[in-house]
Amino acid sequence: xxxxxxxxxxxxxxxxxxxxxxxxxxxxxxxxxxxxxxxxxxxxxxxxxxxxxxxxxxxxxxxxxxxxxxxxxxxxxxxxxxxxxxxxxxxxxxxxxxxxxxxxxxxxxxxxxxxxxxxxxxxx
Amino acid sequence: xxxxxxxxxxxxxxxxxxxxxxxxxxxxxxxxxxxxxxxxxxxxxxxxxxxxxxxxxxxxxxxxxxxxxxxxxxxxxxxxxxxxxxxxxxxxxxxxxxxxxxxxxxxxxxxxxxxxxxxxxxxxxxxxxxxxxxxxxxxxxxxxxxxxxxxxxxxxxxxxxxxxxxxxxxxxxxxxxxxxxxxxxxxxxxxxxxxxxxxxxxxxxxxxxxxxxxxxxxxxxxxxxxxxxxxxxxxxxxxxxxxxxxxxxxxxxxxxxxxxxxxxxxxxxxxxxxxxxxxxxxxxxxxxxxxxxxxxxxxxxxxxxxxxxxxxxxxxxxxxxxxxxxxxxxxxxxxxxxxxxxxxxxxxxxxxxxxxxxxxxxxxxxxxxxxxxxxxxxxxxxxxxxxxxxxxxxxxxxxxxxxxxxxxxxxxxxxx
Numbered sequence: 001x002x003x004x005x006x007x008x009x010x011x012x013x014x015x016x017x018x019x020x021x022x023x024x025x026x027x028x029x030x031x032x033x034x035x036x037x038x039x040x041x042x043x044x045x046x047x048x049x050x051x052x053x054x055x056x057x058x059x060x061x062x063x064x065x066x067x068x069x070x071x072x073x074x075x076x077x078x079x080x081x082x083x084x085x086x087x088x089x090x091x092x093x094x095x096x097x098x099x100x101x102x103x104x105x106x107x108x109x110x111x112x113x114x115x116x117x118x119x120x121x122x123x124x
Numbered sequence: 125x126x127x128x129x130x131x132x133x134x135x136x137x138x139x140x141x142x143x144x145x146x147x148x149x150x151x152x153x154x155x156x157x158x159x160x161x162x163x164x165x166x167x168x169x170x171x172x173x174x175x176x177x178x179x180x181x182x183x184x185x186x187x188x189x190x191x192x193x194x195x196x197x198x199x200x201x202x203x204x205x206x207x208x209x210x211x212x213x214x215x216x217x218x219x220x221x222x223x224x225x226x227x228x229x230x231x232x233x234x235x236x237x238x239x240x241x242x243x244x245x246x247x248x249x250x251x252x253x254x255x256x257x258x259x260x261x262x263x264x265x266x267x268x269x270x271x272x273x274x275x276x277x278x279x280x281x282x283x284x285x286x287x288x289x290x291x292x293x294x295x296x297x298x299x300x301x302x303x304x305x306x307x308x309x310x311x312x313x314x315x316x317x318x319x320x321x322x323x324x325x326x327x328x329x330x331x332x333x334x335x336x337x338x339x340x341x342x343x344x345x346x347x348x349x350x351x352x353x354x355x356x357x358x359x360x361x362x363x364x365x366x367x368x369x370x371x372x373x374x375x376x377x378x379x380x381x382x383x384x385x386x387x388x389x390x391x392x393x394x395x396x397x398x399x400x401x402x403x404x405x406x407x408x409x410x411x412x413x414x415x416x417x418x419x420x421x422x423x424x425x426x427x428x429x430x431x432x433x434x435x436x437x438x439x440x441x442x443x444x445x446x447x448x449x450x451x452x453x454x455x456x457x458x459x460x461x462x463x464x465x466x467x468x469x470x471x472x473x474x475x476x477x478x479x480x481x482x483x484x485x486x487x488x489x490x491x492x493x494x495x496x497x498x499x500x501x502x503x504x505x506x507x508x509x510x511x512x513x514x515x516x517x518x519x520x521x522x523x524x525x526x527x528x529x530x531x532x533x534x535x536x537x538x539x540x
Contacts, residue, residue, distance in 0.1 A: 080534050
């Protein structure tokens with residue numbers, strides 16, 4: 001998929017997931033650089049440890065190139081059915097889920113083979 | 125990559141056993157001459173290779189195709205998992221009626237070209253390439269056009285196969301969005317769609333595309349035993365991988381999943397539980413075929429192999445039975461025989477719609493089964509039998525219909 005298309009699809013799927021619990025606040029932050037990008041989504045829903053763990057597990061599946069470019073294209077296309085984080089997981093470098101004082105933060109890192117999130121010019 | 129992968133090892137063992145069986149059933153020369161008949165046949169639906177080439181020849185074709193499929197996966201550098209296991213079992217199954225190394229190679233090459241054109245690795249389109257072999261008959265049908273010089277016909281057939289392969293990834297990706305993963309045979313849906321255009325073109329230039337059924341009705345002990353033996357093997361391997369307790373727990377976990385694409389049971393639960401599930405589905409299918417008194421013909425074995433394959437990638441006993449019951453109900457109401465080729469294949473392949481029952485429940489699953497039987501005998505005429513996954517095409521149409529209506533209902537319920 002093209003760069004823009006990937007971002008739109010990923011935002012669609014992660015937003016679908018976040019909106020399932022009807023947050024009163026959601027912030028989407030995108031930091032786009034030449035070799036990679038950082039997508040951060042924050043909401044005001046307090047999730048328990050097991051849900052955070054499950055989210056992180058789904059966002060970091062085994063590397064599956066045979067699935068990412070085919071079934072992965074379904075990410076963000078169905079806004080009515082339940083969201084599926086594994087569709088995102090196949091297309092990103094890694095994803096982190098953390099608890100904030102207000103709710104939950106999801107960090108998605110996407111980039112090429114040369115991509116190194118530590119070299120980002122803007123700090124998290 | 126796959127040296128210690130249980131799915132790869134069990135697939136390779138199945139392929140090797142089928143190869144050995146090919147030469148133990150009939151004299152080698154008979155097998156080879158029968159295989160020549162298979163390779164030169166058009167392979168359109170429904171061409172039972174066990175009748176066209178004999179039991180030995182069909183087993184040789186099946187084992188060669190299975191081996192080539194595993195080789196492609198290995199060369200692509202992909203570890204065998206639910207979807208790739210499903211594709212190998214589907215290739216093995218359809219090599220009983222339509223797929224040969226000669227008619228499928230151009231399609232795989234075409235998908236490879238599409239990957240290169242898109243600047244991607246072949247492994248990104250591997251699944252489309254493997255399932256895309258459903259278009260095999262298009263190559264062999266064109267290669268057998270009467271009135272053309274044989275060399276010209278063969279070259280035309282190969283070229284058309286490559287063109288179809290190049291077109292497939294774009295269609296397969298787009299068609300996924302129509303049913304959003306509720307039809308497990310998505311490449312079949314895509315092939316059927318493209319097949320309508322090609323069949324229309326063929327008939328426009330006066331080519332003959334009437335449907336003929338070549339169906340083996342002779343009992344063969346080897347053909348009857350293949351699926352039950354493979355199923356039992358998978359059950360034993362599955363249990364031995366995980367142990368009895370963990371296998372049963374895993375099997376229960378699988379029954380709770382909707383099966384909507386892409387549901388890789390080997391990843392979501394475990395390879396052992398997935399193989400156990402696959403074996404149980406194969407056994408259940410075999411019991412059904414035996415109980416209605418149907419013969420294990422090439423297409424029936426093909427359908428059962430496909431069910432086994434998708435036992436690791438979307439199908440389980442709980443999401444399959446409503447669709448099966450729907451097809452059976454429609455068969456009996458319409459006065460058709462459950463052992464007739466159309467209804468029997470519709471029942472076995474209709475399990476492509478299992479995710480509808482898994483996600484929306486029993487009644488939509490039943491409805492999907494009924495609609496599938498009604499539609500599937502019509503869709504084969506649209507593409508002239510050039511696409512082997514006719515049930516995948518019909519399943520895609522049914523899944524799109526049910527998905528669209530259910531999404532509309534859900535969306536408007538939420539608004540209220």
